[in-house]
Amino acid sequence: MKVALIGATGFVGAKVLAELLSRGHTVTAVGRKLDGLHEHPALTARMMDILDSVALAKVLEGHDAVISAFNPGRMTAGEDVYRQHVAGHRAIIDAVKASGVTRFIAVGGAASLKTASGQEFLDSPEFPAEYEPYKGAIRGTREQFYMLKEEPSLDWVFLAPSVYLLPGERTAKYRVGGESILYGEDGQSRISLEDYAVALADELETPAHHRQRFTVGY
Secondary structure, rough: EEEEEEOOOOOOHHHHHHHHHOOOOOEEEEEEEOOOOOOOOEEEEOOOOOOHHHHHHHOOOOOOOEEEEEOHHHHHHHHHHHHHHHHHHHHHHHHHHHOOOOOOEEEEOOOEEEOOOOHHHHHOOOHHHHHHHHHHHHHHHHHHHHHHHOOOEEEEEEEEEEOOOOOOOOOOOEEEEEEEOOOOOOOOEEEEEHHHHHHHHHHHHHHOOOOOOEEEEE
């Protein structure tokens, strides 16, 4: 497939890029900064301002799907980084719609997933204290899910990881969930970056979700 990947050098995006290329897909890496991007015969780099949705739409034209791992940062002031996230997600969604590409996969977060009590994770007592400094960015990622729910025609997917998404092993084994957080037999909610990328690529190649959020974990 010919795939446009926004945020291809980021924490999640770099793993997604590696997974896509390993499967033989042709990838256009799109972003404001593409430092550290290694040359590959199936990879094209397009450096640009993501907030310019008109220019972005032209870059996205002709792709089979768009994947967004957009993340402008996590540690700046809460409201500021929240606004950066919202502006970026809005521009990307608008550009995808204008480009004519119908399949859009968003790298999401666990914030909007439901706890056992029915609360969204971000608003629940279960939200980890160590994530507090990143709350502005986390709220921004959750807002992307809210935006997508209002889209009447785009064939979107919001792939939410488990609570803990960290570098680890690529096992290619994972469980799929829906609206609620997944917990393993050890009581932990986690998935490696590598297996998250596997799950995303699997969804790209064999679409099982349409206009909905789902989650993956062990």
